[in-house]
Amino acid sequence: MSSAVQALTDAPSVAPHQAIYRRWRAQTFSQIVGQAAVVTTLRNGxxxxxxxxxLLFVGPRGTGxxxxxxxxxxxxxxxxLRDGDPCDTCPSCTSIRDGRALDVVEMDAASNNRVDDMRELLPRVYTAPSDLRRKVFIVDEVQRIKEGWDVLLKTLEEPPDDVVFIFCTTNPAGIRPAVVSRLQRYTFxxxxxxxxxGKLGRILEGEGRTAEPxxxxxxxxxxxxxxRDAESMLDQLLSTASDPLTLADVRDLLGLADTAAVDTFVDALAGIDPLAGIAVLEALEENGRDLVAFADQVVARLRxxxxxxLRGDPGPTSGTSGPSAAALAQAARRLSALDTARVGAGGYRFQLELAVLQTTTVQSTPADRPTSERSPSERPISDPEPVSAESSPPEIAPAQTNPLPDLAPAQPNGRPRPADSPVDAPRTLPTPAQTPEPPAPAAAGSPLDQLRRSWPDVVAHVARNPANRPLITACRPVEVEGHVVVLGFPEDQAFxxxxxxxxxxxxxxxVQLVLGPAYGVRCIATNLEALPPLPEAETIDLVEHARRIFGGDIADVAEVS
Structure with missing residues (x-):
C-alpha cells in the first residue's frame, strides 16, 4: 500500500454537515414553536x-x-409517556427519530401519486406491526394524489385498529371532500x-454564535x-459571516438594499425626486442586488x-416624512401593476423605473398645472357664478328705437342670402380676420398624417402593458423620415x-400596425408644445357612409331591434 493511500486510510473521518433545520427539529410536543392549539389537542388525545x-395537517410550508x-x-x-409527551429516549422513540423504524412509513405524494403506488401501499397497511405497537403512515404533499384515492377510500373509512394515517398538505382545496370527511383536520x-x-436565539446559543438583534x-x-426558511437562512449566514452576525451581513448575503435606498425609492414613487429613485435602481443593479426582493422591501416600507x-403619527419607523397618505397610496397602486412572474431581472428594473416615471407624467398633465399656466384649450370652462336670491337684478338700459334695416328673406337653413350673389353661385365662407395660421399639417395621405389620425390606436396597443402606459402617453409623433418614425419626448424629461x-x-x-412592417422608430427629446395638436377622433355618419359606398338616395332611416 502506497504512503498516499495509507495516509488517506489513517485520516480521521469527519462527520458530514447536517443542516440546522434537521439538527434542531422538534422531537417532542413541548419543543414545538407556536401551534399551541394543535399541540394541546394532540397531546390530550x-x-x-x-x-x-x-389526521390531516394543513398549513404553509415550514410551519412544522x-x-x-x-x-x-x-x-x-x-x-x-410523560403527560402525553414522548420521552424521546425509549427504543421506540429513538428508532423513529433515527429513521430506523420499519413501522413508520414516510412517502412523498409528489412522486408517488399513481394508482399503482397506492395499491403497493395496501399490503403494508394490513400487515401487523413488526416492532412498534402501531403503524404510522405519513404522506406529504397529499394534494398531489388524484386517482389513487379510489384505492384508499375504503381503507380510510375502516382501517385496522393498529394503523394511523397522517396526511400533510399546503393546499387542502386539492383534496377530495370525501377524503377530508374521513380525517380530523388540524390547521397550522x-x-x-x-x-x-426566540427559536433562532436558542439555535445561536447552542451553536456558540452571536448576532445583532x-x-x-x-x-x-x-x-x-x-x-424552516428562517433556519435555512441562518445556516447560510453562519457559514459565511463573521461573529457576531450583523445586519449588514444579512443584507449583503441575501442581496437586500439598505434602509436609505428603500426610503429614497419610496419618496420617488410618491413624487419626491424621481431621478433619485432611478439612481437607486442603477446602484442596486451595479451591486448585484435582487430587484424583486427590493420591491418586496419597498412594499413593506410603503405599508x-x-x-x-393614517394614524397621524409620522414616526421614525415609517421611513419617510414627506409624502402624504394619498401620495403613498398612489405609489402602492403603481407597484401593484408590476408582474414579477412575467419578466426577468432586466425587464423588472425597467418596470420599476416606469413606476417612478409615472409620477413625472402625472405631474405634467393639465389637471395638475395651475390654470394660468395652461393653454386656452386646456383651461376648464368655468361654471357661472350663482346668483343670490336676495340680490337685486341689474338695471337694464332702455332699448333704443333705431329703425331696423330691411332684411332679405332668410335661407331655409336660417342664414341670410348675400345681396349681390346669384342663386346658383357657389357660396364662400368669410375668413376670420387676424387669425394666426396653424402649423402646416402633413399631407392628407402621408404616413405622418395616417399615424397622427391613428395615434389613439397606437397608444392603446402599447398601453396593454400597464408599465408602458406612462411611456407612450408622454410621447408624440414628430415626423417620418423615409421609413423611420420619429417620436418626440419632452425636453425636460429626456430620460x-x-x-x-x-x-x-x-x-x-x-407603429407597424398603422404603417406596415417596413417602418422603424427613432426617439428624440424635443419641444412638444411646438407640434400641431393631434386631430380629434372623427364621428362617422354610418348612413351617409353607406350612401357614398353603394350610391342612390336615402328614402328612410329606421332603427331595427
Missing part, C-alpha cells in the same frame, strides 16, 4: 388514548407539519416574528412565517409609512427617451 385513525407528524408517531408508540398557522426570533429580526421577517400616516430606446420593440410593433 395521546394522553387519553383518543388519537384518530386519520412533518415534525408534528413524527412526534405523533413517537407518542402513539412511546413506552414512557404561520409563525410570528417573536416566535421565530436587528439581524435576527430581519431573518425572521424574511422567513414570512416559516421556521409601514401609509399606516403611520424617457433613453428608456424608450430600450423599449423600442413595443413601440415599433404599434
Amino acid at each position: 395521546v394522553r387519553l388514548e383518543r388519537v384518530a385513525h386519520g 407539519k412533518t415534525s408534528m407528524a413524527r412526534i405523533v408517531a413517537k407518542a402513539v408508540n412511546c413506552t414512557d 398557522r404561520p409563525l410570528t416574528i417573536p416566535e421565530i426570533t 436587528a439581524a435576527v429580526a430581519l431573518v425572521a421577517e424574511l422567513a414570512a412565517g416559516g421556521m 409601514e409609512a401609509l399606516v403611520s400616516r 424617457l427617451r433613453d428608456i424608450a430606446e430600450r423599449k423600442r420593440t413595443a413601440l415599433e410593433e404599434a
Whole structure:
C-alpha cells in the first residue's frame, strides 16, 4: 500500500454537515414553536388514548407539519409517556427519530401519486406491526394524489385498529371532500416574528454564535412565517459571516438594499425626486442586488409609512416624512401593476423605473398645472357664478328705437342670402380676420398624417402593458423620415427617451400596425408644445357612409331591434 493511500486510510473521518433545520427539529410536543392549539389537542388525545385513525395537517410550508407528524408517531408508540409527551429516549422513540423504524412509513405524494403506488401501499397497511405497537403512515404533499384515492377510500373509512394515517398538505382545496370527511383536520398557522426570533436565539446559543438583534429580526421577517426558511437562512449566514452576525451581513448575503435606498425609492414613487429613485435602481443593479426582493422591501416600507400616516403619527419607523397618505397610496397602486412572474431581472428594473416615471407624467398633465399656466384649450370652462336670491337684478338700459334695416328673406337653413350673389353661385365662407395660421399639417395621405389620425390606436396597443402606459402617453409623433418614425419626448424629461430606446420593440410593433412592417422608430427629446395638436377622433355618419359606398338616395332611416 502506497504512503498516499495509507495516509488517506489513517485520516480521521469527519462527520458530514447536517443542516440546522434537521439538527434542531422538534422531537417532542413541548419543543414545538407556536401551534399551541394543535399541540394541546394532540397531546390530550395521546394522553387519553383518543388519537384518530386519520389526521390531516394543513398549513404553509415550514410551519412544522412533518415534525408534528413524527412526534405523533413517537407518542402513539412511546413506552414512557410523560403527560402525553414522548420521552424521546425509549427504543421506540429513538428508532423513529433515527429513521430506523420499519413501522413508520414516510412517502412523498409528489412522486408517488399513481394508482399503482397506492395499491403497493395496501399490503403494508394490513400487515401487523413488526416492532412498534402501531403503524404510522405519513404522506406529504397529499394534494398531489388524484386517482389513487379510489384505492384508499375504503381503507380510510375502516382501517385496522393498529394503523394511523397522517396526511400533510399546503393546499387542502386539492383534496377530495370525501377524503377530508374521513380525517380530523388540524390547521397550522404561520409563525410570528417573536416566535421565530426566540427559536433562532436558542439555535445561536447552542451553536456558540452571536448576532445583532436587528439581524435576527430581519431573518425572521424574511422567513414570512416559516421556521424552516428562517433556519435555512441562518445556516447560510453562519457559514459565511463573521461573529457576531450583523445586519449588514444579512443584507449583503441575501442581496437586500439598505434602509436609505428603500426610503429614497419610496419618496420617488410618491413624487419626491424621481431621478433619485432611478439612481437607486442603477446602484442596486451595479451591486448585484435582487430587484424583486427590493420591491418586496419597498412594499413593506410603503405599508409601514401609509399606516403611520393614517394614524397621524409620522414616526421614525415609517421611513419617510414627506409624502402624504394619498401620495403613498398612489405609489402602492403603481407597484401593484408590476408582474414579477412575467419578466426577468432586466425587464423588472425597467418596470420599476416606469413606476417612478409615472409620477413625472402625472405631474405634467393639465389637471395638475395651475390654470394660468395652461393653454386656452386646456383651461376648464368655468361654471357661472350663482346668483343670490336676495340680490337685486341689474338695471337694464332702455332699448333704443333705431329703425331696423330691411332684411332679405332668410335661407331655409336660417342664414341670410348675400345681396349681390346669384342663386346658383357657389357660396364662400368669410375668413376670420387676424387669425394666426396653424402649423402646416402633413399631407392628407402621408404616413405622418395616417399615424397622427391613428395615434389613439397606437397608444392603446402599447398601453396593454400597464408599465408602458406612462411611456407612450408622454410621447408624440414628430415626423417620418423615409421609413423611420420619429417620436418626440419632452425636453425636460429626456430620460424617457433613453428608456424608450430600450423599449423600442413595443413601440415599433404599434407603429407597424398603422404603417406596415417596413417602418422603424427613432426617439428624440424635443419641444412638444411646438407640434400641431393631434386631430380629434372623427364621428362617422354610418348612413351617409353607406350612401357614398353603394350610391342612390336615402328614402328612410329606421332603427331595427
